[in-house]
Amino acid sequence: MGCDTPADPRVARLIDANLDRAREGLRVVEDWCRFGLERDDLVKTLKDWRQRLGALHADSYKQARSTATDRGAGLGHPAQLDRRSPRAVVAANCGRVQEALRVLEEYARSSDPTLASEAAVIRYGLYDLEVTCLNASDGLQRRNRLKGCTLCLITSPTDKLLLQVSAALRSGVSMVQYRCKHGDDRERLKEAIAVRDLCRTHGALFIVNDRVDLAMAADADGVHLGQDDIPVDVARSLIGADRLLGLSTHSLREVQGAMEEPVDYIGLGPVFSTAVKPDRAATGTALIEQAMTCTPMPLFAIGGINSSNLSELTAIGCRRIAVIGAIMSASDPSAASLQLLESLSSPRD
Known part of the structure; x- marks a missing residue:
């Protein structure tokens, strides 16, 4: 002793x-x-x-x-x-x-x-x-940072990727999901790391779409899965307990199912018609409103959202959205990002 x-x-x-x-x-x-x-x-x-x-x-x-x-x-x-x-x-x-x-x-x-x-x-x-x-x-x-995210930028392939992402981040976008379905993995990893570095410079979350291996290799903050990707529990075991895991949903049943999984946030849509998912019918805002009442998880409305129709979502109290074309296809991604963020932060009518 x-x-x-x-x-x-x-x-x-x-x-x-x-x-x-x-x-x-x-x-x-x-x-x-x-x-x-x-x-x-x-x-x-x-x-x-x-x-x-x-x-x-x-x-x-x-x-x-x-x-x-x-x-x-x-x-x-x-x-x-x-x-x-x-x-x-x-x-x-x-x-x-x-x-x-x-x-x-x-x-x-x-x-x-x-x-x-x-x-x-x-x-x-x-x-x-x-x-x-x-x-x-x-x-x-x-x-904690996820709780404060209102606008998630999902990237699409372009030669101006880093310029557009940088402009969005400077305007206040606090979450970027790197999405690239095709191409050479070495090039995709190089590009993902470059986007990650931009996100870290601006204090934004960096998420990789679909690819757990790419997310881990790029030291991402998390990975976002679709309904047809590897099972959520398998993905969680691979990325560990400390990275974020998002899941795309398209119905109330899938939203309720996500609540039983080790998921941190969900995307729900497509709310409006979108060229990214032309085979999926738009769900409309009613599903978003219904889903928000039954899940405590951060829920990002997604699909065809832009500055012209965003008011339909804010009118029902939706303050989290994920967009692709509204920023990636904008001639001025900085101004487009600011306009979306201002609409999301405006008092509810």
Whole structure:
């Protein structure tokens, strides 16, 4: 249960300081996992580590404490001011704990081998938990950003792709779905990465249509599937829990089915006739209105939507749309994007 008589009082002070540092850092991470991520599994592990270290925090270490003579007490670093997000705080505190545990391993090895061994076990465990926690933080951030998305741009092949996407992003489009059904995979990957980089520059979500492999290779925020693509549960197992997964639907039955799947958002349509899906009859706005009342998931109306007919959707309270031609075929994609966004944000009549 710890060392009662450390050989060197200076080492005892050092061990005390690093036990405090490790336990405090673990608590910072634990609270984010509890209140931010709501991950009981991570909370349980972190709490166990804290208690195991606490049980080894012997009175002899605490008695050696002397904050008055510690020249390093209270010293800060400018890097601490850059921790502007929970993710940054978690990363910094995981690093802090790992460093403290390494110090405990080195200095307690001869005088308190039980503590040194426990510190090593927890340090290696924290390496893996940190990755899980940071990935979960990314997933939470993506889903929070998704909640604020009102306009999703779905791309179509064009030599001016990057110029048009860039113009839309500068105007405030917050979600881009890369859609390219044909062509060389190497070229598509290169193009997808270029669009991804634009999205990251502007803080927008980047989604890949249909292709899970392309989404993963391009490090996309998620993938969007159609009803005839690979099963949703298979896609989820491939992309993991922290990327977004969207699903196209065309009926109320499919909307209700999506609610039973590990899906983050749905597209519903085509609301109006569209050249992209000429074989599908327009569903009209009534289906959108009905679907919005039965699903809590973000729902994007899609299909033939433009500035001329958008008012039919906003009139029923629809504030999320996905468009292709309204922006990709516009002579001024920036102005087209602004007009759509302004209509979506206007007070409901």
